[in-house]
Amino acid sequence: MSKSTVDTGPGETPPPSGKQDLGPGETSAAAEEQDLGAAGSQLSTAPADSLASMPALGVIGWARWFWRQLTSMRVALLLLLLLALGAIPGSLIPQSGNDETKVDDFRRAHESLAGVYDRLGLFHVYSSAWFSAIYLLLFVSLVGCIVPRTWQFVGQLRGRPPGAPRTLTRLPAYTTWRTEAEPEQVREAALTLLRKRRFRAHQAGDAVAAEKGYLREAGNLAFHIALIVMLIAFAWGQLFKSEGNKLLVEGNGFSNTLISYDDFKSGNLFDTDDLNPFSFTLDKFTGTYETSGPNTGTPRTYQAALTYSVGAYGKDQKTLVKVNHPLEIDDSKVYLTAHGYAPVITVRDGKGKVVFHDAVPLLPLDSNVTSSGVIRVLDGYRNARGVSEQLGISAFFLPTYTPGSETASTFPSLSNPVLNLTPYHGDLGVNSGIPQSVYQLDKSHMKEFKDSKKAQLRANLKPGETMTLPGGAGTVTYDSTRQWANFQVTQQPGSGWALGGAITAIFGLAASLFIQRRRVWVRAVRGADGVTVVEMAGLGRSESAKVPEELGALAGTLYDQARGASDPEDDSDAPDDSDASPEPTDPHVVPAEKGAEQ
Secondary structure, three states, rough: OOOOOOOOOOOOOOOOOOOOOOOOOOOOOHHHHHHHHHHHHOOOOOOOOOOOOOOOOOOHHHHHHHHHHHHHHHHHHHHHHHHHHHHHHHHHOOOOOOOOHEEEHHHHHHHHHHHHHHOOOOOHHHHOOHHHHHHHHHHHHHHHHHHHHHHHHHHHOOOOOOOOOOOOOOOOOOEEEEEOOOOHHHHHHHHHHHHHHOEEEEEEEEEEEEEOHHHHHHHHHEEEEEHHHHHHHHHEEEEOEEEEEEEEEOOOOEEHHHHHHOEEEOOOOOOOOHHOOEEEEEEEEEEEEEEOOOOOOOEEEEEEEEEEEEOOOOOOOOEEOOOOOEEEEEEEEEEEEEEEEEEEEEEOOOOOOEEEEEEOOOOOOOOOOEEEEEEEEEEOOOOOOOEOOOEEEEEEEEEEEEOOOOOOOOOOOOEOEEEEEEEEEEEEOOOOOOOOOOOOOOOOOEEEEOOOOOOOEEEEEEEHHHEEEHHHHHHEEEEEEEHHHHHHEOOOOOOOHHHHHHHHHHHHHHHHHHOOOOEEEEEEOOOOOOEEEEEEEEOOOOOHHHHHHHHHHHHHHHHOOOOOOOOOOOHHHHHOOOOOOOOOOOOOOOOOOOHOOO
């Protein structure tokens, strides 16, 4: 009998074309293993290990071996771990790109350790050679992993699920029953059912082959692609980013130019022409605080009212900037980061001439906005003898002064403001070329003012009060109090891509973890006694209870359309009654070992 017309018993199929015919009772173990291997092939897009053994000597062999190791999952995970570990010193050790002052302080405090850190590049971790090497290797590893897997996955989507194995009983989930329905009817019903359940199904010979769960591999690829997008966005953002701070007193304005910032830092490829053209004015800062309970002093309202415009001739617009609710202009964001008080001070010389009048921002020292700072009078002041001098006045401010608590404010708001002033005269040293903090006073070339008791002159002033300098040296008046707010202006062009990559990575990882790719085969052939034998089997990528459960549900639905017939043994013992009908038996899914015994 030719191979194309060989009779088959229950559960058997004709051998595939090109294979040798087997006699009755003969089984080729190698052929069955190959058959089952084909059925379970390409359930994953992971590349096959074609270099299981050590490659032969030679440049090409070692290059292939190195490339295969670099693009393997274990190396990618190792590089991810190294990248995370490498970022730890960048968070714990002061970085020269972020805060040079802290780096200098660390060098002075730890001279020997600073030398080691310099050799290891720990003061500039993210631009160091070793961190860049890990970053680039991870990028190459992901690209080398994704490209072949993507083409393989596209090929799987364009192809069809493999045909049914010769022996379905060896698959993890299996069930069978006999039915009076024709094999063609069973296969047609199975094809319709599987497609209705969103399987990709087609008829292959005497069986229907179906597959489902492609979203698992799609999620896996999406996760890896998202990692690449995040790496590119991170590098792009670090190279082209800019970040600056500006302190504004109510009524003052800011223009987004380099010279307008109090401090500014940027990436290596950033250009000042990349700054977005806009400006804004701080109209009013509003801060309210809890007045009672365990959260006394905690901010309730913390917002800045701004008037801003975009471009040189943009129309003025009003907005409110709150904590975590920045003003967004193109890819720039304006954050509200700090708040404080700026007493308005007027200084007159001995002749009554106003030599200084301005709001002086003071630096908060605690949560109740106890503040300190320096009032500098650099030009125009002359002492009682007419000699030109400079004035430096140390200021200590309490927004809410309570008698008995002279060293700290008891509440953040302006309930009972008091300004303590300590004046000095002489040379402030601003022309020495040595940088100075605007909140500290260099007293090395300054002299104290003495009161009538020859003690250092100090005065506590309330709004509207004046301190008189001795010897006709002039006066200092505390006029009123205004508020200031500090804004951080950031420009990081890759932040949107990084966020999109992170969200995609989360969903892709969830899909690869919770969706199972599986295959189902339904074979319907006519048995030796003329009754149709239906076999159903399922195979998943990994062991899971979902495949047997799903196969059982499919078998139950298909059984309703192709009801079971009685076994031959039951027919021989049954009474001769032409009206009797066989009693159907529901199918049940069994493990592979039990299925082989049926």
